[in-house]
Amino acid sequence: MIRFENVSKTYPRSSQPALRGVSLDIERGEFVFLVGQSGSGKSTLMRLILREERVTSGNVLVAGRELSTLPNRKVPELRREIGTVFQDFRLLPNKNVFQNVAFALQVLGKPRHTIKAVVPETLEMVGLDGKENRLPHELSGGEQQRVAIARAFVNKPAILLADEPTGNLDPTTSLDIVRLLDRINRTGTTIVMATHDDEIVDQLRKRVVELNNGELIRDQHRGVYGAQR
Amino acid sequence: MRLQFILSEIWIGLRRNLSMATSVALVTMVSVLFLGLGVLSQRQVDTMKDYWYDRVQVSIFLCTAKSDLPNCSAGAVTDAQRKAIRGQLDAMKPLVKSVFPESQQQAYDRLKEQYKDSPSYRDIKPEQMPESFRVQLSDPTKYDVITSSFIGAPGVGDVQDQRRILDPLFNVLRGLSYGALSLAGLMVLCSVLLVATTIRQTAFSRRRETGIMRLVGASAFIIQLPFILETLVATMVGTALALGLLWAMVKYGIGYLADKLPINFITTADVLTVSPWLVAIAAGLAMLTAWFTLRRYLRV
Ligand SMILES: Nc1ncnc2c1ncn2[C@@H]1O[C@H](COP(=O)(O)OP(=O)(O)O)[C@@H](O)[C@H]1O
Numbered sequence: 001m002i003r004f005e006n007v008s009k010t011y012p013r014s015s016q017p018a019l020r021g022v023s024l025d026i027e028r029g030e031f032v033f034l035v036g037q038s039g040s041g042k043s044t045l046m047r048l049i050l051r052e053e054r055v056t057s058g059n060v061l062v063a064g065r066e067l068s069t070l071p072n073r074k075v076p077e078l079r080r081e082i083g084t085v086f087q088d089f090r091l092l093p094n095k096n097v098f099q100n101v102a103f104a105l106q107v108l109g110k111p112r113h114t115i116k117a118v119v120p121e122t123l124e125m126v127g128l129d130g131k132e133n134r135l136p137h138e139l140s141g142g143e144q145q146r147v148a149i150a151r152a153f154v155n156k157p158a159i160l161l162a163d164e165p166t167g168n169l170d171p172t173t174s175l176d177i178v179r180l181l182d183r184i185n186r187t188g189t190t191i192v193m194a195t196h197d198d199e200i201v202d203q204l205r206k207r208v209v210e211l212n213n214g215e216l217i218r219d220q221h222r223g224v225y226g227a228q229r
Numbered sequence: 230m231r232l233q234f235i236l237s238e239i240w241i242g243l244r245r246n247l248s249m250a251t252s253v254a255l256v257t258m259v260s261v262l263f264l265g266l267g268v269l270s271q272r273q274v275d276t277m278k279d280y281w282y283d284r285v286q287v288s289i290f291l292c293t294a295k296s297d298l299p300n301c302s303a304g305a306v307t308d309a310q311r312k313a314i315r316g317q318l319d320a321m322k323p324l325v326k327s328v329f330p331e332s333q334q335q336a337y338d339r340l341k342e343q344y345k346d347s348p349s350y351r352d353i354k355p356e357q358m359p360e361s362f363r364v365q366l367s368d369p370t371k372y373d374v375i376t377s378s379f380i381g382a383p384g385v386g387d388v389q390d391q392r393r394i395l396d397p398l399f400n401v402l403r404g405l406s407y408g409a410l411s412l413a414g415l416m417v418l419c420s421v422l423l424v425a426t427t428i429r430q431t432a433f434s435r436r437r438e439t440g441i442m443r444l445v446g447a448s449a450f451i452i453q454l455p456f457i458l459e460t461l462v463a464t465m466v467g468t469a470l471a472l473g474l475l476w477a478m479v480k481y482g483i484g485y486l487a488d489k490l491p492i493n494f495i496t497t498a499d500v501l502t503v504s505p506w507l508v509a510i511a512a513g514l515a516m517l518t519a520w521f522t523l524r525r526y527l528r529v
């Protein structure tokens with residue numbers, strides 16, 4: 001589903017590469033934790049998958065597309081196969097829960113009856129039924145993140161990227177969010193989650209990929225947060 | 230994207246950005262107003278020119294017995310000379326549309342009629358008035374042909390073109406209308422810059438929305454569409470106001486003058502003729518500016 005072939009990325013106006021020689025293969029339906037210190041290149045790796053950024057060298061393949069040769073006009077199509085969730089939720093403050101989720105379908109031109117059917121279904125799945133009419137500021141952090149997950153998932157993407165989705169949440173809420181991601185994973189969606197949260201990683205025992213200073217230093221199935229000693 | 234969704238997004242956008250949209254509409258209104266005034270005043274000059282040029286004549290004045298004109302030293306025009314001039318004029322059809330001979334007595338009567346209250350011409354006698362051929366041309370701009378053919382010809386005292394009196398007036402009017410057009414050009418430049426700045430600001434204040442649109446895979450066109458349509462709505466409101474003002478100015482301002490003065494004036498029909506062009510210019514510039522600005526300031 002996602003393949004990195006000896007990928008390096010150096011940002012313009014930056015001397016240090018953010019990623020160096022990363023090779024990685026993520027199969028359809030996998031759940032991968034991406035761990036590493038702040039600044040190790042986790043977000044950069046996700047931006048490359050979304051083609052928000054381009055590689056400096058190497059090759060990235062996502063959902064059967066080679067991103068270095070993908071023309072700009074095809075990028076929206078790629079992004080429709082990827083849902084994205086961030087630490088800061090990124091909800092639209094003046095739209096309610098329903099509208100925030102529906103927005104993702106509306107801008108893709110989905111018909112109204114589809115939206116009316118799919119949005120409540122997705123909200124129920126993330127555990128937000130009954131809160132359709134709340135505005136983001138009337139929700140807790142965990143609930144806001146559920147809205148963001150619903151928005152990322154409502155179009156049934158093949159891949160869900162979550163960049164430190166629990167970074168702003170307390171431990172119990174964080175665990176709930178990851179369980180939700182786990183449930184989404186079981187519907188066949190490939191999930192890549194960048195995180196700092198050792199407890200969560202240790203508890204779920206999923207594949208762990210660790211970056212350090214832009215280099216991939218560990219790729220472990222059923223791994224834990226810290227390197228095993 | 231569903232039409233209803235687009236319309237509601239635009240409505241929300243315009244409402245949230247009301248002061249900016251208003252300023253875009255007003256500046257557009259002023260520029261289109263000036264542009265319209267410039268174009269309409271050009272049409273006014275053309276209208277007047279058509280009207281007057283149709284009526285102006287070239288006069289070929291013949292020698293009188295006591296004329297001091299250099300070409301008249303031989304004395305009054307002879308019958309043979311008169312016939313020759315007439316024949317030559319008739320041969321110049323179709324440039325020469327018609328010829329009206331005016332005798333000394335007719336010239337005298339006309340003078341008396343025109344200046345009946347003025348004492349300065351009281352002592353003048355019919356013999357002092359020059360006899361003339363008044364020539365109407367099919368193309369009034371070609372009066373040179375007449376002048377060069379007849380000036381200095383035997384029996385011809387002078388050739389005069391009435392256009393020479395009118396042209397300075399037209400030049401002044403033409404100059405004024407070019408002034409209005411240059412002012413309009415400046416105002417249009419202002420509007421373009423304002424629209425560009427407004428779009429930049431709006432793109433910045435909506436970076437969260439556009440960011441989400443990008444992430445969920447909305448096409449560049451859909452991301453840019455609300456900006457373009459909002460700009461279009463604001464500029465079209467301004468243009469409509471300007472056209473309304475122009476129409477009212479011509480209908481009531483010029484209409485009032487036209488009732489009082491014996492001059493041909495433009496009418497609201499002229500406003501209707503130029504309106505589509507003004508709309509096209511305003512809409513075209515707005516979209517072009519939006520497109521350029523978005524390409525620079527909106528990541529898609
Ligand atoms: N837009 C950017 N321009 C320049 N350098 C950047 C940019 N984004 C990230 N970096 C640098 O790239 C490295 C990796 O950053 P990032 O991928 O955000 O790490 P992480 O998400 O693991 O904290 C850091 O050294 C960071 O300073």
Ligand SMILES: [Mg+2]
Binds near residue numbers: 039043044163
């Ligand atoms: Mg990061």
